[in-house]
Amino acid sequence: xxxxxxxxxxxxxxxxxxxxxxxxxxxxxxxxxxxxxxxxxxxxxxxxxxxxxxxxxxxxxxxxxxxxxxxxxxxxxxxxxxxxxxxxxxxxxxxxxxxxxxxxxxxxxxxxxxxxxxxxxxxxxxxxxxxxxxxxxxxxxxxxxxxxxxxxxxxxxxxxxxxxxxxxxxxxxxxxxxxxxxxxxxxxxxxxxxxxxxxxxxxxxxxxxxxxxxxxxxxxxxxxxxxxxxxxxxxxxxxxxxxxxxxxxxxxxxxxxxxxxxxxxxxxxxxxxxxxxxxxxxxxxxxxxxxxxxxxxxxxxxxxxxxxxxxxxxxxxxxxxxxxxxxxxxxxxxxxxxxxxxxxxxxxxxxxxxxxxxxxxxxxxxxxxxxxxxxxxxxxxxxxxxxxxxxxxxxxxxxxxxxxxxxxxxxxxxxxxxxxxxxxxxxxxxxxxxxxxxxxxxxxxxxxxxxxx
Numbered sequence: 034x035x036x037x038x039x040x041x042x043x044x045x046x047x048x049x050x051x052x053x054x055x056x057x058x059x060x061x062x063x064x065x066x067x068x069x070x071x072x073x074x075x076x077x078x079x080x081x082x083x084x085x086x087x088x089x090x091x092x093x094x095x096x097x098x099x100x101x102x103x104x105x106x107x108x109x110x111x112x113x114x115x116x117x118x119x120x121x122x123x124x125x126x127x128x129x130x131x132x133x134x135x136x137x138x139x140x141x142x143x144x145x146x147x148x149x150x151x152x153x154x155x156x157x158x159x160x161x162x163x164x165x166x167x168x169x170x171x172x173x174x175x176x177x178x179x180x181x182x183x184x185x186x187x188x189x190x191x192x193x194x195x196x197x198x199x200x201x202x203x204x205x206x207x208x209x210x211x212x213x214x215x216x217x218x219x220x221x222x223x224x225x226x227x228x229x230x231x232x233x234x235x236x237x238x239x240x241x242x243x244x245x246x247x248x249x250x251x252x253x254x255x256x257x258x259x260x261x262x263x264x265x266x267x268x269x270x271x272x273x274x275x276x277x278x279x280x281x282x283x284x285x286x287x288x289x290x291x292x293x294x295x296x297x298x299x300x301x302x303x304x305x306x307x308x309x310x311x312x313x314x315x316x317x318x319x320x321x322x323x324x325x326x327x328x329x330x331x332x333x334x335x336x337x338x339x340x341x342x343x344x345x346x347x348x349x350x351x352x353x354x355x356x357x358x359x360x361x362x363x364x365x366x367x368x369x370x371x372x373x374x375x376x377x378x379x380x381x382x383x384x385x386x387x388x389x390x391x392x393x394x395x396x397x398x399x400x401x402x403x404x405x406x407x408x409x410x411x412x413x414x415x416x417x418x419x420x421x422x423x424x425x426x427x428x429x430x431x432x433x434x435x436x437x438x439x440x441x442x443x444x445x446x447x448x449x450x451x452x453x454x455x456x457x458x459x460x461x462x463x464x465x466x467x468x469x470x471x472x473x474x475x476x477x478x479x480x481x482x483x484x485x486x
Contacts, residue, residue, distance in 0.1 A: 071412050075100040078411075079160060079168060081150045081347075082176035083107035083135050085115075085397055085482060086386030090174060090404040091143045092484035097408055103142070104168065106160070108149045110135055114474055116397055118204045119244045119433060122213035125470060131207060138482055153353040155379045172411055175355070175367050175384045179237055179344040179395075181205055186340065187302040194340070201303065201338040204241055213245060216337050221252035224261025225336035228310055230300040232343045233269025235364050237387050237395035240274060240442060242266075242341050243283060244433040250292055251435045264292070267312055267333075269299035275393055276444035279432075282459040286434060300340065301330070308335055346388040355382065357390045366390030371446065372423040373410050374403060380414060383407045391426065393446060398429035401481055431469035439465035 078094060080087045083105050091105050117131035139145050148162035159169045183189045183203070194201055195208040202216055203209040220227050229246045231239075246266055253259040266287070273283040273296070287294045302311035309332050316327040345364045350356045355376065356365040367384035368377050371391045376382035385403050387395045394403070402424055409422035426446030431439045438461040480486030 071097045072415060073100055074098070074415055075102060076171040076415055077101075077169060078103045078172045078174070079170035080105045080174045080176060081107075081153075081160070082178060082386075082388075083109070083139065083145065084112065084176055084178045084386060085477070086178075086400045086404060087174070087176035088112070088135070088138050089400060089482050089484055090176070090385055090407055092140050092482070093404050093408045094411070095140045095142045096484060097412060099142075102144070104144045104146055104170075105139060106146045106148060106150050106162065106168075107135070108147055108163070110147070112138060113207055114478055116238075116469075116477075117474060118207065118210040119241055120470065121207070121210035122204050122217060122245050123248050123433065123436070124214050124218070128207050128211050130474075133478065138478075140483075150347070150349060152349050153355065155353055155355065155376075155382060158381070171381060172415075173379075173382045174407065174411075175347075175350065175382065175388055176386050177347040177350070177388045179346055179364070179387045181342040182345060183340070183342045185232075185343040186300055188305055189303050189340070191342075193305065199305065200308065200336060201305065201340065203340050203342060204245060205342060213339065216339075217245065217249050217252060220262060220264075220337050221249060221256050221258060224253075224258050225263070226334055227262060227264035227337045227339070228333060228335045229264070229266040229339045230310065230312075231266070231268040231270070231341045233297070233299050233315070234343050235366070235395070236341055236344045238430060240283070240430050240432045242339060243273070245339055246292065247286070247290075247432075247434045248436060250290060255436075265333075266292070266294040267298040267300060268294070268296050269315065271297050271317075274442070276442070276448050278448065278459065279440075279442050279444065282440070283432070303338065303340075309333070310335055310338060344387075350388070355379070371426065373420045374407050374424055375410060375414075375420060383411065391424070393426040393444070394424070394428050396428045396430055397477055397481075398443075399424075399427060401477075401486070402427045404484070431465050431473070433466065433469065434461050437463055437466055439469055441465045441468070 078101050080091055091103055094101055094103055112133045112135050114131040117126045120126040148164055150160050151163045152161040159167050161167050183191045183194055193199055194203050195206055197212050202212040204213050229242050231242055253262050273280040297315040299313045299315055301313050311332050314329045318325055350367055351365045355367055357368045367388050367390050369384045369389050374383050385407055386400050406422040406424045410420040413420050429443045432442045433439045440461050476486055
């Protein structure tokens with residue numbers, strides 16, 4: 034691999050990728066043809082949430098519905114390129130490398146209301162902001178993303194996790210990612226007991242915490258300190274990832290590298306004074322045809338704790354009757370059709386990104402596939418036509434396995450998705466690392482967010 038890197042310069046690789054379209058096409062970011070107006074109608078469109086999904090979709094709608102009145106609701110002036118948080122922890126990015134001003138990203142034809150939404154009335158087609166202002170809409174797109182719930186782990190708060198002077202962190206916040214970098218360096222140098230904990234409820238980017246686990250192990254090998262580190266991954270779910278192929282691949286990596294892991298082990302409490310994490314071992318069984326779970330608690334001491342918080346989306350979604358009410362409801366996700374992304378009850382409401390209640394698709398690559406689908410389906414609905422555009426559940430994530438190596442994890446609702454031959458479905462390569470570190474951010478923040486990719 035080292036010889037491959039020497040024989041293929043960065044400039045040469047860029048030329049190859051640019052000429053072949055691999056850089057964009059292989060990870061679901063193919064450059065589209067220039068959008069043309071598809072309707073001259075002027076609907077009143079409200080988009081809640083100026084994240085990656087909301088801003089990208091608003092740019093697409095500006096192109097295809099030039100007469101539409103588009104309002105984007107979000108009080109936060111800063112957008113973080115969240116896929117970069119793992120690279121902050123890895124010591125490759127800094128916090129500023131992931132930070133963008135939304136005013137520089139939102140199309141000038143979109144009216145940005147710098148307030149959050151406190152309520153939605155889908156029966157009267159209006160929403161209310163935190164200041165009490167009421168806005169009507171013809172179409173509503175919900176793109177509120179996820180909210181971290183560190184407090185679901187008894188004894189933890191987000192403030193404690195972000196505090197640079199504590200030994201608990203999470204790469205799901207920018208400050209936590211910065212803190213993770215220093216914790217990784219210290220653990221790789223001095224050793225200690227390291228715990229990685231993941232919930233058994235839906236969360237975005239299922240591979241993120243595992244990337245840090247892999248990179249820490251790689252650092253410890255480089256520093257010749259692996260024997261000083263006692264680390265283990267505890268995941269609340271019964272699989273490493275929702276894609277069976279990639280779940281087994283990740284397990285195999287852990288086995289080959291002698292990295293301990295335990296599934297169906299759910300973190301429930303953190304005693305920050307004694308540095309003790311309490312887990313529940315989940316043991317599913319069937320009794321008289323009914324599915325049940327037996328639980329057994331145990332304590333585990335730690336020197337360093339890396340956690341993924343349980344997640345939910347905005348409270349108004351449940352209060353407005355827009356959340357999933359049947360089956361798996363953890364996280365109050367918007368109840369939309371998995372393919373059209375249209376709300377199952379209210380036909381003029383759609384959801385994009387992490388807040389959407391779909392079986393898969395809580396990554397930026399998913400949003401890349403979702404925003405054109407919603408734009409097309411919204412226009413079809415506007416013209417009283419069938420909704421033909423479909424989101425297939427595509428998700429992609431470059432799984433960092435070593436410094437200088439990654440696997441391009443891609444799959445859809447069926448569990449797999451075609452991968453470009455040069456990336457490989459389960460193969461580690463420097464090319465995948467290169468895409469993650471050097472190409473994905475400019476593709477997303479200079480292309481996709483302006484509906485140009």
